Amino acid sequence: MIPAAFEYARAASIDEAAKLLDKYGEDAKVLAGGHSLIPLMRLRLAQPSALVDINGIKGLDYIKVEGSKVHVGALTRHVEIQNSDAIKDKLPILAEVAGEVGDNQVRNMGTIGGVVAHADAAGDYPTIALILDADIVTNKRSIPAKDFFKDLFTTPLAANEIVTEVVFPVADGPHKYIKFRRRLFDWAIVGAAAQKMNGGWRIGLTNVGPTPVRAKAVEEALHKGAKPEEASQHASDGLNPSGDLRASPEYKKHLARVLTRRAIEQSA
Amino acid sequence: MKHKVATTINGHRHEHEVEPRLLLVHYIRDVVGLTGTHIGCDTSQCGACTILVDGKAIKSCTMFAVQSEGKSLTTIEGMAQDGKLHPLQQAFWDEHGLQCGYCTPGFIMAAAYLLSQNPNPTDDEIRQGLEGNLCRCTGYVNIVKSVRSAAATMGGAQAKPAAKSVAGRS
Ligand SMILES: Cc1cc2nc3c(=O)[nH]c(=O)nc-3n(C[C@H](O)[C@H](O)[C@H](O)COP(=O)(O)OP(=O)(O)OC[C@H]3O[C@@H](n4cnc5c(N)ncnc54)[C@H](O)[C@@H]3O)c2cc1C
Ligand code: FES
Ligand code: FES
Secondary structure (H helix, E strand, O other): OOOOOOEEEEOOOHHHHHHHHHHHOOOEEEEOOOOOHHHHHHOOOOOOOEEEEOOOOOOOOOEEEEOOEEEEEOOOEHHHHHHOHHHHHHOHHHHHHHOOOOOHHHHHHOEHHHHHHHOOOOOOHHHHHHHOOOEEEEOOOEEEHHHHOOEOOEOOOOOOOOEEEEEEEOOOOOEEEEEEOOOOOOOOOEEEEEEEEOOEEEEEEEOOOOOOEEOHHHHHHHHOOOOHHHHHHHHHOOOOOOOOOOOOHHHHHHHHHHHHHHHHHOOO | OOEEEEEEEOOEEEEEEEOOOOEHHHHHHHHOOOOOOOOOOOOOOOOOOEEEEOOEEEEHHHOEHHHHOOOEEEOHHHOOEOOEOOHHHHHHHHOOOOOOOOOHHHHHHHHHHHHHHOOOOOHHHHHHHOOOOOOOOOOOHHHHHHHHHHHHHOOOOOOOOOOOOOOOOO
16 A cells, blocks of 8 residues: 655754744644554555654653653654663653553654654553653643643644653552553553552553543542442443444443453552 | 665665655565565554564564665565575474465564564563564464574574675665
């Protein structure tokens, strides 16, 4: 399958990338790891007029711990997050999640900036960004994760806006991310995240709606002393997932409850 | 507009003018003429098109040829040295790691990457490491066996892709 024709330009800096995006106009897109964009282009579900390749921008792939924050540059590949000692030490749930994204080949190319900008409902990092109150930083501003994932494939990013980094708080307490899928490398049918932080629990769900979900009702129940099996019954409160080839809405809600319980119980 | 792409493939320099939309796998097969890299799904799922770019396994159907500018690529044709099969190729042969062979180049390149990262993987680690590759006829038991056997032959040494040899037009 051959993508529709497009113009191609390499940017050497964020500024240059923004200028190129301005020049090519609304239908231009950033090319990062290409592992969401190229599959869509091959199916011609995406037909950008131009691609601005940001892979050559130096200093956009980094993992820095500064005080109580972990800064992850937009071009940081999944494999680097998975193997980073700093992440394993200060934000181990992110290393765990990165290791569960796709397969080796996907992890060698795909970037954290690409996952958040793409805002696929089944993207794994957005759930973590949401429950940890991470910030998505662009060349123009900083946007809290709770205001970033607006709808399916929908974010507040302007056409010439480039994600430069994602800033997480340090979170080194017990945690677990459980992804339910039929093949090892697949996207989540449903995913559940549990992270203990500042004495309380943060619980999140992947692919149970158009955006990642923070399961506040579960968090509150745990806070009031409910056991994981009781608290996790609230994981499907208010959910209205759409069914697809892999799972009906009912089944997704069932998975939300079961996986939430397992994520809490298996947190270490 | 066409763009220049200059790469080193299996130790040989190649330079062409290509359309940006040309996928790397089509470039390797149709322009360079190295047809050992296969297209199994064209949806980024099967891994048949796996090659090494600067030593890292990637799916060449999910990268544009223009993105390989300045990079060093290794395809299945770059594995054998001076007419002698690479230990992974030999092991797939000896352990019956293939039937039709369609998926094999991708498996071998993904396995070469795996062994470069982890020279002595457990069976579980081999299965994890090859999760991005699908085989529709052999089943995975003999493939895992082949990789285990190659790891032993290579004595934990890194899978070193070829620096020379290999046919291919430039
Ligand atoms: C077989 C397979 C399995 C996968 N499984 C999973 C999975 O389990 N979980 C998961 O989360 N993902 C999965 N992915 C997707 C993968 O993680 C992608 O890498 C990711 O979704 C997109 O990142 P990218 O760097 O490849 O972005 P690209 O594909 O290059 O870009 C995606 C979109 O984001 C935009 N964009 C990219 N970077 C920026 C930026 N810095 N600023 C502004 N806009 C930007 C692009 O313009 C484009 O619209 C899978 C992909 C494949 C092929
Ligand atoms: S052809 Fe590239 S992954 Fe199947
Ligand atoms: S040997 Fe036939 S697909 Fe793997």
